Amino acid sequence: xxxxxxxxxxxxxxxxxxxxxxxxxxxxxxLKQKSKPVFISDDFYSFVITAGNNSxxxxxxxxxxxxxxxxxxxxxTAFQFKxxxxxxxxxxxxxxxxxxxxxxxxxxxxxLTTKDGLFRxxxxxxxxxxVNVFDFIPLTFLLDVDSKTYYNDFEKxxxxxxxxxxxxxxxxxxET
Numbered sequence: 001x002x003x004x005x006x007x008x009x010x011x012x013x014x015x016x017x018x019x020x021x022x023x024x025x026x027x028x029x030x031l032k033q034k035s036k037p038v039f040i041s042d043d044f045y046s047f048v049i050t051a052g053n054n055s056x057x058x059x060x061x062x063x064x065x066x067x068x069x070x071x072x073x074x075x076x077t078a079f080q081f082k083x084x085x086x087x088x089x090x091x092x093x094x095x096x097x098x099x100x101x102x103x104x105x106x107x108x109x110x111x112l113t114t115k116d117g118l119f120r121x122x123x124x125x126x127x128x129x130x131v132n133v134f135d136f137i138p139l140t141f142l143l144d145v146d147s148k149t150y151y152n153d154f155e156k157x158x159x160x161x162x163x164x165x166x167x168x169x170x171x172x173x174x175e176t
Contacts, residue, residue: 052085
């Protein structure tokens with residue numbers, strides 16, 4: 001196999017998000033190569049389940065199918081199915097399509113499953129369509145505590161929050 005080269009990735013890879021939206025999936029050449037699936041034995045598929053995220057339910061489902069599934073050790077890389085609570089540690093670059101390996105996470109899922117990832121993608125999409133992103137999603141503030149502008153950003157947030165609360169308070173008084 002080719003050597004693994006670690007690439008430094010931005011936290012929100014715009015190019016990756018754009019690739020996800022394309023109709024044709026981009027499959028690296030190394031994954032297109034045909035190879036024989038690796039099983040615990042020729043008669044069984046293997047699964048790896050780590051604790052957390054309803055792992056006991058998943059494990060019970062596999063235990064009902066033990067005639068063709070066998071549990072592999074946690075460190076096993078020759079699995080057909082892997083379940084773990086977090087995507088951290090999943091080496092998506094080493095998951096093989098030709099060996100039919102599956103995990104319970106999508107690569108770059110943070111682009112949709114985190115509030116800031118979803119907002120950034122919705123914002124970029126709305127900007128490309130020349131529409132107001134806040135016509136589709138609620139007012140959103142992204143505060144990065146490690147940013148040099150954190151205190152300024154936090155002050156803007158507080159000002160906006162206090163303004164909304166004041167308007168809301170005045171609205172409540174007029175209704176009574």
